Amino acid sequence: MLTKSNSLDQLIQQTLEGREVSLSRLITLIENESSEASLILKTLYPHRKKSYRIGITGPPGGGKSTLVDRLALLAREQGFKVGIVCVDPTSPFTGGAILGDRIRMSKSSGDPDIFIRSMAARGSLGGMARTTEQVTEILEASGKDLILIETVGVGQSELDIYQTVDTVVVVLVPESGTGVQAMKAGLMEIAHIFVVNKADRPGASRIKQEIEDVLGLAPQQEWYPPVFLAQAYRGIGAKEIFEGCLNHKTFLENRKKSDYTLKKIEKKLRDLILEKMEKEVFQRDRAKENLICYSKKILEGVLDPYTAAEEWVEQIRKQ
Amino acid sequence: MKRKLKILVSKIGLDGHDRGAKVVARSLRDAGFEVIYLGIHQTPEMVVNAAVQEDVDVIGLSHLSGAHKTLFPRTLQLLKEKGREDILVMGGGIIPEEDKSELLKLGIVKLFGPGTLTQDIISYLKELEKEKYLT
Numbered sequence: 022m023l024t025k026s027n028s029l030d031q032l033i034q035q036t037l038e039g040r041e042v043s044l045s046r047l048i049t050l051i052e053n054e055s056s057e058a059s060l061i062l063k064t065l066y067p068h069r070k071k072s073y074r075i076g077i078t079g080p081p082g083g084g085k086s087t088l089v090d091r092l093a094l095l096a097r098e099q100g101f102k103v104g105i106v107c108v109d110p111t112s113p114f115t116g117g118a119i120l121g122d123r124i125r126m127s128k129s130s131g132d133p134d135i136f137i138r139s140m141a142a143r144g145s146l147g148g149m150a151r152t153t154e155q156v157t158e159i160l161e162a163s164g165k166d167l168i169l170i171e172t173v174g175v176g177q178s179e180l181d182i183y184q185t186v187d188t189v190v191v192v193l194v195p196e197s198g199t200g201v202q203a204m205k206a207g208l209m210e211i212a213h214i215f216v217v218n219k220a221d222r223p224g225a226s227r228i229k230q231e232i233e234d235v236l237g238l239a240p241q242q243e244w245y246p247p248v249f250l251a252q253a254y255r256g257i258g259a260k261e262i263f264e265g266c267l268n269h270k271t272f273l274e275n276r277k278k279s280d281y282t283l284k285k286i287e288k289k290l291r292d293l294i295l296e297k298m299e300k301e302v303f304q305r306d307r308a309k310e311n312l313i314c315y316s317k318k319i320l321e322g323v324l325d326p327y328t329a330a331e332e333w334v335e336q337i338r339k340q
Numbered sequence: 341m342k343r344k345l346k347i348l349v350s351k352i353g354l355d356g357h358d359r360g361a362k363v364v365a366r367s368l369r370d371a372g373f374e375v376i377y378l379g380i381h382q383t384p385e386m387v388v389n390a391a392v393q394e395d396v397d398v399i400g401l402s403h404l405s406g407a408h409k410t411l412f413p414r415t416l417q418l419l420k421e422k423g424r425e426d427i428l429v430m431g432g433g434i435i436p437e438e439d440k441s442e443l444l445k446l447g448i449v450k451l452f453g454p455g456t457l458t459q460d461i462i463s464y465l466k467e468l469e470k471e472k473y474l475t
Contacts (some may be wrong), residue, residue: 042423045395053343116344117369123390124379130389137393141374 029057033064039164048138051155065162072161073270074168076186081174083192084218084253086125089171091259093129101167104160105137108149110173147181148172154185177207184288188269190214195224212246214265220250244272343473345397345465350378350387353407361402367458384411388418391427404433416447
């Protein structure tokens with residue numbers, strides 16, 4: 022909440038100076054999509070230092086948070102200033118959430134150059150909250166040059182992370198299935214790096230082998246995702262994974278990337294416009310009444326949902 | 341802007357009895373709050389560091405092994421040093437009657453003892469929420 026002694030200008034200025042207390046308050050304003058959010062983002066956008074972003078994703082309980090903890094420490098050793106955003110699910114019934122990723126980040130949480138922020142997904146289904154990317158922009162403006170985003174525990178198709186980060190690390194466990202899973206579309210396609218965590222359990226080298234076999238079936242490509250075995254809670258394999266990330270970073274820097282970057286910006290702009298349009302449509306006068314009215318008609322069998330949607334859009338066009 | 345309280349729940353100090361803290365965290369989740377759960381063996385420094393980074397409204401500390409007179413005031417002091425004395429601290433666990441008034445005087449806003457109904461904690465927080473964000 023803003024008070025007189027903590028005006029928005031001051032918060033922004035102090036965030037640019039890297040002051041943690043102010044940074045965290047700005048993030049709250051962004052996360053809550055407050056009326057100041059757009060001004061904050063616009064003001065900070067030109068001040069961002071382009072950071073290197075790593076996304077950590079994979080099924081629940083696979084060891085993502087523990088690995089993030091380790092990677093953050095390794096990044097600090099190399100002089101990076103680290104921002105971590107970890108997303109946990111929101112209850113669809115109550116809107117409440119337990120954000121428990123910090124429990125696994127005890128090694129890195131005391132470092133003054135590591136800033137950790139938990140976010141509840143708040144109804145977003147792509148593995149992150151709707152404002153997660155905006156939060157990373159605030160972290161960049163405050164001087165963080167390596168950002169780790171941990172998604173909620175995902176299944177096969179929560180893929181928003183791919184659009185948001187430079188390097189996607191998919192964390193699996195030995196029980197994650199056979200090579201056929203690795204051939205499927207979705208999660209397994211977006212990985213730049215695979216980690217088979219909890220590798221002291223049986224089957225770890227087998228699944229590593231199977232993932233590598235399946236990756237070998239793909240046509241010639243510029244980047245072959247490496248597969249690492251790890252035991253994150255012991256720190257085993259973390260160094261190799263971090264080096265793998267940095268290799269991918271170098272790979273990205275060396276290739277002609279303008280097309281790729283432009284595509285990401287296009288996507289971002291598209292999303293922003295869609296979001297604004299959605300608000301525009303549903304915050305109009307009578308939008309709620311319209312919604313109820315049409316839904317009732319559909320329930321009564323007077324109208325089908327397809328015609329209803331067309332009629333509604335037609336009405337908007339005419340206005 | 342509709343806003344909910346964000347609450348940090350943590351065990352503090354050398355005390356592994358986390359069932360109570362977990363029951364509270366879970367029931368706050370079910371009441372629709374966002375809860376940062378830190379787990380056991382946290383120091384005041386760790387709690388305050390997390391509270392500042394997460395920009396929570398309330399900290400709920402659980403302690404059952406007798407060091408509340410050291411750990412609770414230390415938490416308040418660290419919040420003050422960070423300029424976040426607006427973050428409210430409440431406590432629960434085994435706090436003897438004779439220590440309660442001292443802690444409340446120091447600035448702990450509320451102490452919940454054994455036998456507290458989760459509904460009482462929820463009502464208290466809903467009231468705080470109303471005061472903070474609806475006025």
